[in-house]
């Protein structure tokens with residue numbers, strides 16, 4: 102998704118039929134046109150970059166609403182689409198890092214292709230998320246041990262991190278921190294992380310720290326299907 106929205110677009114994206122000149126005549130025509138083509142290429146590249154910047158802007162505006170809207174992937178994609186449509190419906194768009202962009206100059210088909218590819222990439226990343234193995238972090242305390250693991254996309258790009266502490270003698274675990282970048286919140290990855298904790302340490306009863314206000318609803322919903330209390334009790338046993 103980052104590649105689609107942030108990296109320079111390859112000139113041939115999306116796949117397009119390129120007419121290749123053949124034979125000597127074609128070669129001469131190519132040489133004659135080369136200078137003009139370079140100039141056209143440059144303008145075209147700028148227009149494509151501007152279209153990409155607008156798709157990205159619509160994405161970031163939608164992302165900025167996540168704190169209050171908590172949209173899941175499908176709803177997020179719909180809101181993003183609505184934003185993009187409304188930006189493309191205006192005459193000019195202001196995007197930081199760009200001078201005013203005139204929408205009429207742009208290839209809106211490219212914009213919608215970019216949007217579709219990015220939504221698809223986001224959905225693929227969410228579907229193919231993997232939780233890496235737990236590894237010890239910090240030296241163990243007298244009684245408790247610290248662990249952490251990452252939640253990564255199929256390409257190993259980290260989407261989030263989990264840190265936790267366990268006390269084996271008392272059979273309790275404390276989730277210290279679970280964090281995802283805003284791009285990957287409300288995608289079900291928190292649920293995946295909590296399930297991992299229960300699966301990796303089935304003998305433990307789990308507790309959470311009282312992190313963020315919006316996470317409370319998440320824990321409440323999760324508690325209904327999880328076996329552990331997942332309460333905010335900070336010291337589930339005297340050893341923490």
Ligand SMILES: [Zn+2]
Nearest residue numbers: 268271338340
């Ligand atoms: Zn203990």
